[in-house]
Amino acid sequence: MKTDLNNPILRALRGERVESVPIWFMRQAGRHLPEYMEIRATAHDFIDFCFSPDKAAEVTLQPVRRYDMDAAILFADILLIPIGLGRQVEFVKGVGPTLDPIDAAGIDALTVSGAADRVSQVYETVAKVRAELDPSKALIGFCGGPWTVATYMLEGKGTPNKEQAKRFAYEQPEAMAALMHALVESSADYLIAQAGAGADVLKIFESWAEGLSPDLFDRLVLRPTADIITKVRAAGITVPIMGFPRGAGLNAIRYAHETGITAIAAGTDVPLGDFRATIPDGMAVQGNLDPLALRTGGRPLLRAVDQVLRDGADGPHIFNLGHGVTPDVQIDDVHAVINRIRNFDYSELRG
Numbered sequence: 001m002k003t004d005l006n007n008p009i010l011r012a013l014r015g016e017r018v019e020s021v022p023i024w025f026m027r028q029a030g031r032h033l034p035e036y037m038e039i040r041a042t043a044h045d046f047i048d049f050c051f052s053p054d055k056a057a058e059v060t061l062q063p064v065r066r067y068d069m070d071a072a073i074l075f076a077d078i079l080l081i082p083i084g085l086g087r088q089v090e091f092v093k094g095v096g097p098t099l100d101p102i103d104a105a106g107i108d109a110l111t112v113s114g115a116a117d118r119v120s121q122v123y124e125t126v127a128k129v130r131a132e133l134d135p136s137k138a139l140i141g142f143c144g145g146p147w148t149v150a151t152y153m154l155e156g157k158g159t160p161n162k163e164q165a166k167r168f169a170y171e172q173p174e175a176m177a178a179l180m181h182a183l184v185e186s187s188a189d190y191l192i193a194q195a196g197a198g199a200d201v202l203k204i205f206e207s208w209a210e211g212l213s214p215d216l217f218d219r220l221v222l223r224p225t226a227d228i229i230t231k232v233r234a235a236g237i238t239v240p241i242m243g244f245p246r247g248a249g250l251n252a253i254r255y256a257h258e259t260g261i262t263a264i265a266a267g268t269d270v271p272l273g274d275f276r277a278t279i280p281d282g283m284a285v286q287g288n289l290d291p292l293a294l295r296t297g298g299r300p301l302l303r304a305v306d307q308v309l310r311d312g313a314d315g316p317h318i319f320n321l322g323h324g325v326t327p328d329v330q331i332d333d334v335h336a337v338i339n340r341i342r343n344f345d346y347s348e349l350r351g
């Protein structure tokens with residue numbers, strides 16, 4: 001159904017301090033939900049599942065139904081774009097994403113033109129979800145940050161330090177720039193198509209922004225992200241765009257000021273109150289309950305929730321985790337977090 005432009009997430013993204021803080025969780029659709037597991041079991045392969053609009057739309061809606069979250073996030077993956085670019089991607093059970101590591105010759109051979117068209121099932125999912133979703137709920141589309149996607153393409157898998165990918169950036173700067181260009185073009189087209197199909201908000205997941213020198217951060221995160229946003233805006237897309245430079249430390253300050261993002265999501269390690277003082281005035285902040293506190297439950301969880309609410313209270317805030325829901329989370333603990341937030345009394349804090 002058509003989005004209500006006064007829904008809580010869109011209000012917060014416009015810089016309003018919403019009375020009942022809007023809530024959604026990264027990876028809210030996933031293995032902690034029995035209804036997800038039931039549909040997941042009908043698809044042999046994770047990529048086939050992402051490319052099945054009926055199934056993907058259904059699991060996108062599940063957490064909104066169960067928890068009354070304020071937003072749905074499109075069920076897809078940041079590693080669909082490498083498929084559009086002509087690379088092989090597999091999700092191996094118990095191992096995670098597995099790709100054929102790319103080199104300079106492979107970068108030359110990427111099929112940049114039309115890459116986003118080759119994953120068009122995703123836009124069907126977006127349209128199906130928006131058609132069913134209540135106007136009071138926002139639909140979030142997304143892509144991976146160019147650097148984060150590049151790490152998987154270069155290393156062939158998730159690794160702790162992304163050392164090979166960083167080495168490649170130093171040793172083969174031209175090939176790295178060409179890879180960034182391919183990812184900027186295809187990711188921007190991917191976001192433009194999602195917004196065209198009905199996404200109300202777009203998010204760029206730069207999950208591996210930690211440990212980059214300021215120079216690499218500039219080349220691999222800041223400029224490519226700014227280029228994506230410039231291209232999306234040039235296409236006439238006006239929806240809010242959220243950035244998530246997870247683990248970026250002080251590099252996140254320039255990210256907030258120089259990429260053109262509307263709002264910023266904070267990882268678990270960010271003190272929200274201090275962080276707010278460094279970013280543009282009135283910019284909404286999203287985050288950042290520790291997913292491990294959610295998994296722990298009980299009193300420690302409620303204390304952690306209160307802390308995030310207090311830290312976020314000085315400006316527009318969207319409640320979320322600092323990273324994704326883990327599969328071992330208890331449904332009752334998610335309900336407890338949501339009840340705590342919905343009943344939180346700000347009057348003392350705000351005087």
Ligand code: CP3
Binds near residue numbers: 031046077091096
């Ligand atoms: O609920 C949601 O958040 C929406 C859907 C979504 C998925 N992946 C589904 C998924 C989103 C937004 C992503 C983004 C994504 N994918 C990121 C950035 C966010 C982050 O968590 O930092 C990254 C780094 C990836 C790459 C990726 N996809 C990895 C490393 C893995 C394996 C890890 C795991 O949990 O198994 C995936 C697989 C994946 N993507 C799953 C889901 C629900 C699990 C697959 C399954 O159902 O078995």
